[in-house]
Amino acid sequence: MxxxxxxxxxxxxxxxxxxxxxxxxxxxxxxxxxxxxxxxxxxxxxxxxxxxxxxxxxxxxxxxxxxxxxxxDDSQTLAEYLLVKRAEVQAEAEEISRRLLLLDTAIQRLRKEETAMNYNVTIKALPERYVASVRQVIPAYDHEGMLWDIMMRETAGMNMQIADPSYGMAIFHDEGHKESDVDVEIQMSVKGSYENTHHVVFKRVPAVEFASAILKGSYD
Known part of the structure; x- marks a missing residue:
């Protein structure tokens, strides 16, 4: 004893x-x-x-x-307890990972704050333009490239001439930020006159004033 x-x-x-x-x-x-x-x-x-x-x-x-x-001593019963606890711990780990990601994002944002505060915003004007345009709802903002692929593919045989300056741009038609299903239009200024294709629309857009800011740095 x-x-x-x-x-x-x-x-x-x-x-x-x-x-x-x-x-x-x-x-x-x-x-x-x-x-x-x-x-x-x-x-x-x-x-x-x-x-x-x-x-x-x-x-x-x-x-x-x-x-x-x-x-x-009942291995099956013990295994059931362990499996349930493992699932709980896995869920907790995923929640911790999510919080760590939020913290890392906030830290990176703070580190970039000085750069963000140094934006020089100016008012500029775009003249009236004749453009090739593709507008679609795409999965997310970083899928914009699929619209440019459509434009290049459907105008490949047109001998389309790019204007100088070209004024290539993307226009976001939704009000506010969206996590998915975003309404995006791309435009490229062109010279000449062309027939619309299945997805590409040629149109004249009026002159417009806009706020312009330049950020020097990586896409991160």
């Missing part, structure tokens, strides 16, 4: 915690001296103590550990 102090050293569980385990019925001493009140544990209970510590390190609550210990 082992005194509580010796059992504490061998199991690496504090005396205070052993007493708490006793109170909640998780790890009850093998015997208690009726005269002194000393708690005594058997050597066999060290394996139970190790199981408790292992399960606790996995994130199980003490109340759940108490239930697991009742059927610890």
């Amino acid at each position: 082992l005194k509580i102090g010796d059992f504490s050293e061998l199991s690496r569980i504090s005396i205070r915690m052993l007493r708490h385990y006793d109170e909640i019925g998780l790890l009850v001493p093998k015997s208690i001296d009726s005269f002194t009140g000393y708690r005594y544990y058997s050597e066999e209970q060290l394996s139970v103590a190790n199981r408790i510590t292992e399960l606790k390190n996995m994130g199980f609550s003490l109340s759940t550990i108490r239930e697991i210990l009742k059927s610890y």
Whole structure:
């Protein structure tokens, strides 16, 4: 038999915690001296103590550990407990990853804040233009390239002449930012006159004033 102090050293569980385990019925001493009140544990209970510590390190609550210990030798039941806990931990890990991404994004934004604050915004004017235009709803803003691919493919045999200056641009027709299904139109100034294709529309657009800002740096 082992005194509580010796059992504490061998199991690496504090005396205070052993007493708490006793109170909640998780790890009850093998015997208690009726005269002194000393708690005594058997050597066999060290394996139970190790199981408790292992399960606790996995994130199980003490109340759940108490239930697991009742059927610890049933491998199928134990596996079910472990699989459920694994799913919980996986969900927590994904949430932590999401928060880390938000934090990293915020940090990067702060680091770029000085550059962002140095935008020089000027008012410029575009003259009236004759343009080749493709407008579609695309999955996201970074899919704009698919519109340019359509324009190049459908005008490949037209001998279309690009104006000088060319004024290639993208126009976002939605009100505000959207996460998906964005209404985007691309335009390229051209010389001459051409027939519309399946997706490419040739049209004259009026002169317009716009706010212009130049950002020097990478696309990141």
